[in-house]
Amino acid sequence: MLGIADPWVALAYLLCIISALFCLIWGILKWNKDDPDSEPEDEIRHWAEEEDRVEEEL
Known part of the structure; x- marks a missing residue:
């Protein structure tokens, strides 16, 4: 998926995009x-x- 071999890294990118949206x-x-x-x-x-x-009294 988009050249990202590790599914956990891909999941982190996906969650970042979802949270931004x-x-x-x-x-x-x-x-x-x-x-x-x-x-x-x-x-x-x-x-x-x-x-x-208060300012007037001062």
Whole structure:
């Protein structure tokens, strides 16, 4: 198969290609999905206001 005599080496190449395709498909499916770990906009605004207040006090 493609000049590779050892079937284990051929299997390693095949698994690398399959994993790359899997990662590509996974990335396409998950592209621009909402991030569950992202902070809500209200928390970010509250944090920014508190930071501005602390900087003014300094």
